[in-house]
Amino acid sequence: MKFYKLWSLLPIFCFSVIFSGFQTEEKLIEKKESWPEASSYLEGVPIYEKFSDLESLFRFENDTTYVINFWATWCKPCIEELPYFESLHEKYQDKKVRVVLVSLDFPRHLESKLLPFLEKHSLASTVLVLLDGSYNDWIDKISPKWSGAIPASLIYNKKEKRFFEDAFPTYEALEAALP
Numbered sequence: 001m002k003f004y005k006l007w008s009l010l011p012i013f014c015f016s017v018i019f020s021g022f023q024t025e026e027k028l029i030e031k032k033e034s035w036p037e038a039s040s041y042l043e044g045v046p047i048y049e050k051f052s053d054l055e056s057l058f059r060f061e062n063d064t065t066y067v068i069n070f071w072a073t074w075c076k077p078c079i080e081e082l083p084y085f086e087s088l089h090e091k092y093q094d095k096k097v098r099v100v101l102v103s104l105d106f107p108r109h110l111e112s113k114l115l116p117f118l119e120k121h122s123l124a125s126t127v128l129v130l131l132d133g134s135y136n137d138w139i140d141k142i143s144p145k146w147s148g149a150i151p152a153s154l155i156y157n158k159k160e161k162r163f164f165e166d167a168f169p170t171y172e173a174l175e176a177a178l179p
Contacts, residue, residue, distance in 0.1 A: 036048070036053055036054050036055075036056050036057055037053070038053070038128070039053060042110055042111070042114075042115065042129070043115055043118075045103075045114075045115075045118065045127055045128065045129060046128045046129070047110075047128070047129045047131060048128065048129065048130050048131065048132070049131050049132065050132050051130065051132040051134075051137070051138035051141070052138075054102075054128070054130060055138075055141065057100065058141070058142060058154065058156075060158075061158040062096075062157075062158060063096055063157070063158065064096040064097065064098055064157065065096060065097045065098070065155065065156070065157040065178060065179060066097075066098050066100065066154075066155070066156055066157070067085065067088060067097065067098065067099045067100070067153065067155050067174075067178070068100045068102060068153065068154045068155070068156075069081075069082075069085055069099070069100070069101050069102065069151060069152075069153045070102050070104055070130075070142075070150050070151060070152045070153070070154075071101060071102070071103060071104065071150055071151050072103060072104045072105045072106075072150060073103070073105055073109065073113045073114055073117045074105070074109075074113070075150050075151060077151055077166075077167035078150055078151040078167070080167060081151060081167045081168050081174070082101070082121070082123070083171075084168050084170070084171040084173075084174045085099050085101060085125055085174070086099075086123060086124060086125060087171050088171070088174055088175060089124055089125040090124065091175075093124075097178070098126065099125040099126065100125065100126045100127075100128065101123065101125050101126065101127045101128070102128055102129075102130050103127060103128065103129045103130070104130060104150060105129065107131050110129065114129070135148050136148075142154055142163070143163035143165075145163055145165065146163060146165055147165060149165060151166070151167045152164065152165045152166075153168070153177075155177055155178060155179065156179075157179055159179065160179040162177060162179065164177060
């Protein structure tokens with residue numbers, strides 16, 4: 001009889017072991033939205049070799065608004081609008097708004113141009129590097145409206161997604177773009 005009772009508990013035991021790794025929907029969302037793992041770092045700046053390594057950044061579904069700007073040190077309009085993103089970061093850092101600056105600088109310029117630029121300007125926003133030069137494979141995943149030109153910005157939250165392919169002329173224009 002005791003042997004039979006143990007075997008009757010086996011399906012319950014297996015079920016609990018199998019599903020113990022599963023979490024509530026809230027915890028799954030939390031895990032899904034953890035920062036993507038970088039392939040390497042340069043002086044603390046995460047570097048992503050492939051867009052696919054970073055892709056989850058563009059699909060978070062929480063109550064945070066993400067302001068993601070694609071830029072490069074060689075792009076004059078990009079550099080001109082960076083202070084607006086920094087001001088937005090400063091104003092909204094205690095709110096559910098996250099500013100992410102995605103550098104598209106060339107790999108050969110990371111140490112000679114990007115790092116000195118970051119050191120000189122002490123950017124407070126999150127800065128990361130995307131090295132994936134196969135632009136045609138991933139720009140449509142950001143927005144089908146994107147020609148590939150920079151600066152370009154994606155501003156989204158779980159309710160709304162907006163794409164801007166041009167520099168913001170003023171801080172007020174950037175702030176007005178928030179959903």
